[in-house]
Amino acid sequence: SAVISQKPSRDICQRGTSLTIQCQVDSQVTMMFWYRQQPGQSLTLIATANQGSEATYESGFVIDKFPISRPNLTFSTLTVSNMSPEDSSIYLCSVAGTGGSMNTEAFFGQGTRLTVV
Amino acid sequence: DQQVKQNSPSLSVQEGRISILNCDYTNSMFDYFLWYKKYPAEGPTFLISISSIKDKNEDGRFTVFLNKSAKHLSLHIVPSQPGDSAVYFCAASEGGSTLGRLYFGRGTQLTVWP
Numbered sequence: 001s002a003v004i005s006q007k008p009s010r011d012i013c014q015r016g017t018s019l020t021i022q023c024q025v026d027s028q029v030t031m032m033f034w035y036r037q038q039p040g041q042s043l044t045l046i047a048t049a050n051q052g053s054e055a056t057y058e059s060g061f062v063i064d065k066f067p068i069s070r071p072n073l074t075f076s077t078l079t080v081s082n083m084s085p086e087d088s089s090i091y092l093c094s095v096a097g098t099g100g101s102m103n104t105e106a107f108f109g110q111g112t113r114l115t116v117v
Numbered sequence: 118d119q120q121v122k123q124n125s126p127s128l129s130v131q132e133g134r135i136s137i138l139n140c141d142y143t144n145s146m147f148d149y150f151l152w153y154k155k156y157p158a159e160g161p162t163f164l165i166s167i168s169s170i171k172d173k174n175e176d177g178r179f180t181v182f183l184n185k186s187a188k189h190l191s192l193h194i195v196p197s198q199p200g201d202s203a204v205y206f207c208a209a210s211e212g213g214s215t216l217g218r219l220y221f222g223r224g225t226q227l228t229v230w231p
Contacts, residue, residue, distance in 0.1 A: 004160070033218060042119070043161070043206065043221040092160055096216045103216055105151060108160035 002027055006093050006109030013083055013116050020079045021112045023093030028073035030097030033106070034066070037090040046091075049076040083116045090114070120144045121209050123222035130229050136194040138225050140207030143188065147209040149216065152181060152192050155204045155224070164205075165192070197229045 003026040013019050023032065032049040046066055047055040055068035070076040080087050093109040122141045130136045140150075148169040153161035167174040167181045167190065174181050180193045194201055204226050208219040 006160075009158075031217070035221075040223070042121070042223040043208075043219075045218050045220075048218060094219075104149075104166060105163040106216060106219055107163070108153075110158070110160045113158075 002029060002095055002098075002107045004093060004095060004107055004109040006112060008112055009110060010113040011115070013114065015084050015116055017083055018079055018081045019083065019114060020077050021091055021093070023076045023078070023095075023109055025074045025095050028098055029095040030073075031095065032070060032076045033094040033096075034068060034076070034078045035092040035094060037092065037111075039089075043092065046078070049078075080114065083114075085116045088114055088116050118143075119222075120147075121207055121220045121222040123207055123225050125225050126223070127226040127228070130197045130227070132199055132229055132231050133196045136192075136197045136201065136227055136229065138192040138194075138205050138207075138227065140190045140192075140222055141188055142190075142209050142220075144209070144211065144220070145188070146211040147220070149210045149212060150181070150183060150190050151208045151210070151219065152179075153206040153208060154201075155206060161206055194227075197227075199229045199231060202227055202229050 005024045007022045034046040035043040037043045045058050046061045047057040049068050049070040051070045067079045091112045094106045096106040151166040152164040154164050155161040165179045167183050183190045204224040206224045207222040
């Protein structure tokens, strides 16, 4: 299994500002993902964070709005840029893939509850 | 378009009874399915999974059934306990033996009352 530390756990931000969310894993993982859960909605994949290269974004999400870094196999950041109230959501880091159970299940951080005012 | 659907937003069950949570999917390429449980202010935690080569997988009180022809799976919890009260997410992957990105349903809020 993997232990994921996601920071901050919650924040209230002013519109127009940016917030960077950090995801630290206690072991090396192949895959890291960033999801968003809007109120009453499913978890939607924003992007796959690729180590040493640009992230792979899903339809509807762009790098300028959600820049992602992954400098190594245990750490990634997601930035929510130029925030608006519509960005108020829970943002979740997820990891998978180094062998054992990590190849058959994905693990999640506790999430970052973002409120934009 | 939602490829994984959980059409019941909520389910209420008495303690000791069976809870049945349902999930439908549209993508025939999905070959691996997972159920996650989520408590408030926590991230989803893995519960049980099933590969498309099986039609049933059991782990203690939790059993997942897969009907590929109907593109339907269900999670059975027997007996239900108050601590099972949480939001349950169905997820699917087309990663085969290597888990890739997951597609999630909207979740079902299960309430188990004494």
